Amino acid sequence: MTALCTTLPDHLRLLLVDDHRIFLDGLALALAPLARGLQVDTAQNAAEAEQRLQQQTYDLILLDLRLPDEPGLELLQRWLARGEGTPVAILSASDSAVDAQAALAAGALGFIPKSADGKALRQAVTRVLLGETLPAPSSTSPLTPRQLEILQLLAEGLPNKAISRQLGLAEDTVKTHLKALFETFEVHTRTACVSAAHQRGWL
The missing domain is CATH 3.40.50.2300 (Response regulator)
Structure with a gap:
């Protein structure tokens, strides 16, 4: 021992x-x-x-x-x-x-x-x-700046059409980014995606 x-x-x-x-x-x-x-x-x-x-x-x-x-x-x-x-x-x-x-x-x-x-x-x-809290390994967010922008607008409750208009993106491009976000957080809904991002301190 x-x-x-x-x-x-x-x-x-x-x-x-x-x-x-x-x-x-x-x-x-x-x-x-x-x-x-x-x-x-x-x-x-x-x-x-x-x-x-x-x-x-x-x-x-x-x-x-x-x-x-x-x-x-x-x-x-x-x-x-x-x-x-x-x-x-x-x-x-x-x-x-x-x-x-x-x-x-x-x-x-x-x-x-x-x-x-x-x-x-x-x-x-x-x-x-013995009462210690083990520190987490340091990590930067694996999300791209564009994905972080979309995540922020998602958290504000904006639909895809409004997100695409605000960021000057095609709606299909927004959908592609959303799909990547869902895969990153292992979720299937917008609400779960925002919740998972909050949990990780990315929002």
């Missing part, structure tokens, strides 16, 4: 929320050296996680971004809205700085990529348990 980990109490209880059983088992194994009395509970979807939280109190929840029944960030925001005090760190297969920033904006205390090795994982979890 590293010196870093000895600052943690002997008895810790963690909740791991991920829909891949093999990953959960491996994660529990990787975290085992954190504390002598470490207890790890698991949940494979949002409903199971809610059930666990009603039955137990936890020192930390490690939450996957993508669950089969509800997005991880929506679940996190619901917990925060009702005053759930357990710290949450996001674990994700994504290494995207955009996802990391969205997680921190939603109230997570850290974003840990699943590609992290056991030592890096334990160090990240230790820092969160």
